[in-house]
Amino acid sequence: MKTVVRLGAGSGFWGDALDPAVELVERGELDYLGMDYLAELTMALLQRQRQRKPDEGYIPDLVPHMTALLPLARDQGTRIVCNGGGANPRAGAERVRRVARDLGLAGTRVALVEGDDMLDRLDELTAAGIALTNTDTGEEDFGAIRDRVVAANVYTDCTGIIAALQADAHVVVAGRVSDNALFVGPIMHEFGWRHEPEYTDRICAAITVGHVVECAAAATGGMSSRFAEMPHMGRVGFPFVEFRADGSAVVSKLPGTGGRVDQFTIKEHLVYEVANPADYRMPDGIADFTRLELTETGPDRVRITGMGGKPPPEMLRVVIGYQDGWIGEAMAFFPWPDALARAEKARETMLERFDRMGLVADEVQFDYIGVNMLHGPAAPTAECDLNEVGLRVAVHTETREEAEKVRRACSNLWIMGPGGTSFGTPIKTRPVVAAWPTLVPRHVVRQQVEILEA
Amino acid sequence: MRLLRDIAYVRSGDKGDTASFGIIAKEPAHYPEIVRNVTPQRVQALYADWSKGPVEVYRMDNIEAVMVVMRRGLGGGATRTLRLDQTGKSLGHALLRLRLDEP
Numbered sequence: 001m002k003t004v005v006r007l008g009a010g011s012g013f014w015g016d017a018l019d020p021a022v023e024l025v026e027r028g029e030l031d032y033l034g035m036d037y038l039a040e041l042t043m044a045l046l047q048r049q050r051q052r053k054p055d056e057g058y059i060p061d062l063v064p065h066m067t068a069l070l071p072l073a074r075d076q077g078t079r080i081v082c083n084g085g086g087a088n089p090r091a092g093a094e095r096v097r098r099v100a101r102d103l104g105l106a107g108t109r110v111a112l113v114e115g116d117d118m119l120d121r122l123d124e125l126t127a128a129g130i131a132l133t134n135t136d137t138g139e140e141d142f143g144a145i146r147d148r149v150v151a152a153n154v155y156t157d158c159t160g161i162i163a164a165l166q167a168d169a170h171v172v173v174a175g176r177v178s179d180n181a182l183f184v185g186p187i188m189h190e191f192g193w194r195h196e197p198e199y200t201d202r203i204c205a206a207i208t209v210g211h212v213v214e215c216a217a218a219a220t221g222g223m224s225s226r227f228a229e230m231p232h233m234g235r236v237g238f239p240f241v242e243f244r245a246d247g248s249a250v251v252s253k254l255p256g257t258g259g260r261v262d263q264f265t266i267k268e269h270l271v272y273e274v275a276n277p278a279d280y281r282m283p284d285g286i287a288d289f290t291r292l293e294l295t296e297t298g299p300d301r302v303r304i305t306g307m308g309g310k311p312p313p314e315m316l317r318v319v320i321g322y323q324d325g326w327i328g329e330a331m332a333f334f335p336w337p338d339a340l341a342r343a344e345k346a347r348e349t350m351l352e353r354f355d356r357m358g359l360v361a362d363e364v365q366f367d368y369i370g371v372n373m374l375h376g377p378a379a380p381t382a383e384c385d386l387n388e389v390g391l392r393v394a395v396h397t398e399t400r401e402e403a404e405k406v407r408r409a410c411s412n413l414w415i416m417g418p419g420g421t422s423f424g425t426p427i428k429t430r431p432v433v434a435a436w437p438t439l440v441p442r443h444v445v446r447q448q449v450e451i452l453e454a
Numbered sequence: 455m456r457l458l459r460d461i462a463y464v465r466s467g468d469k470g471d472t473a474s475f476g477i478i479a480k481e482p483a484h485y486p487e488i489v490r491n492v493t494p495q496r497v498q499a500l501y502a503d504w505s506k507g508p509v510e511v512y513r514m515d516n517i518e519a520v521m522v523v524m525r526r527g528l529g530g531g532a533t534r535t536l537r538l539d540q541t542g543k544s545l546g547h548a549l550l551r552l553r554l555d556e557p
Contacts, residue, residue: 040470041532041541136471136526223543225463225478264463264478267517271476273467275523277514290514319470324534365529365536374539377502378548394536434534437470 012216034182035082044433046087058092059084100454111164113174115447157283160447161185180210202247204309221259232258315439324434328403330410339389342418353409459550466546473527475546
């Protein structure tokens with residue numbers, strides 16, 4: 001049995017760069033490459049794709065990514081674990097098998113992990129007395145949105161991934177597993193750990209480390225407050241982990257790559273998208289980030305010790321996506337002098353246009369770009385005559401037709417607007433798939449694994 | 455007048471309709487001042503009606519950081535919000551405007 005497992009992070013989101021992943025597989029001597037593609041927003045987009053075309057809904061980047069990575073990974077003995085199946089893991093896994101065949105990599109074993117899709121089981125769950133209460137808003141009336149539901153995915157634990165690795169998969173294609181399960185699964189598999197009390201702290205250590213690296217360059221200088229100090233971010237190195245059987249780990253990146261790994265970049269990611277840091281609730285365990293220690297042990301090397309936590313929670317998080325009307329959005333821009341006054345006049349004109357058009361909207365929001373668009377009420381008043389100001393308006397409506405009125409009202413500003421009014425490219429009206437987060441007991445979730453051989 | 459930006463960095467993100475901001479001390483010595491100043495009441499006052507609340511603050515003594523969690527703080531969550539900053543990546547930076555109490 002290994003004493004150290006080497007795992008690289010090959011993707012932090014759908015749209016991430018491929019070259020740092022290629023470098024990691026070429027030079028990282030990795031046992032595993034974990035690739036995270038999914039976010040709540042991403043799942044909604046993929047669900048819409050699957051609605052239009054039933055054989056889509058996986059991450060389209062799987063094709064170029066696996067085309068580049070599979071030959072290298074097979075050659076290096078690195079196994080790839082990804083959630084690129086998105087809203088359609090079966091179609092994604094089939095597509096990866098075809099990539100392997102086209103590359104002449106016969107015998108490549110692609111594991112399909114399913115079981116996160118709860119869409120066809122919602123009525124069964126409610127009939128069993130599971131309330132599906134909205135955990136963000138406290139709303140209890142799931143029935144009010146039931147007929148508008150387009151997707152429901154549970155964040156699953158790593159048991160499917162472990163089963164896939166036990167079945168000698170070279171590539172694992174999963175759907176909505178928890179992001180860090182992409183790392184927890186391989187670690188538990190290599191060390192033979194089970195979801196039992198004696199392994200809890202070490203599994204929580206794997207969750208913690210998975211959390212640190214799952215957004216790839218976000219732990220190596222990306223998204224940093226110390227952006228000015230981060231060298232060559234355009235050729236940033238993605239992180240890799242040396243995870244030890246004792247539940248400690250070193251996070252590092254390859255020599256010669258851009259970015260940085262130090263105590264600060266690790267701290268920055270430890271606090272990313274976390275609520276109570278002593279209760280980081282994941283399907284494989286509840287990690288406690290408040291007792292670990294960070295030590296810099298060399299250039300771009302940080303050791304993490306003292307990690308731990310509690311056993312897995314009884315309830316698992318489900319995100320239900322439902323159709324919730326339309327958003328119409330528009331922008332116009334105004335020059336110095338008196339740029340803000342021009343934008344304010346344009347806002348007044350837009351409101352008059354909305355009135356004349358009889359706009360029916362349940363929410364209308366105006367922002368002044370350059371003044372308060374990003375920070376809203378927390379932004380102070382502008383203290384000088386700004387060089388330029390933009391006006392942004394966004395509305396939420398029941399129908400597409402109502403949302404389209406925003407674009408029309410904005411284009412009316414071409415001549416009704418103040419002198420100097422200018423425009424960018426119009427923004428498309430878009431349908432909303434809103435999220436209804438909820439919980440289900442873990443015993444209702446069943447994962448299945450199937451090996452597709454190229 | 456000193457601001458939180460003088461002693462802290464921020465990493466900002468989302469989870470559903472919850473905005474979460476990690477506030478990290480620039481130097482360990484600054485940590486107690488961060489804990490003293492970053493309170494739910496002051497965060498709520500700063501973000502006004504963009505934070506429907508409640509606001510929670512958690513300490514991380516081991517890495518000299520605090521987590522600020524703003525429930526119902528993203529205008530309905532990434533896909534539903536009318537804000538341009540759909541995932542709250544920018545939102546937490548406003549917290550650096552917080553005025554520090556005079557020691």
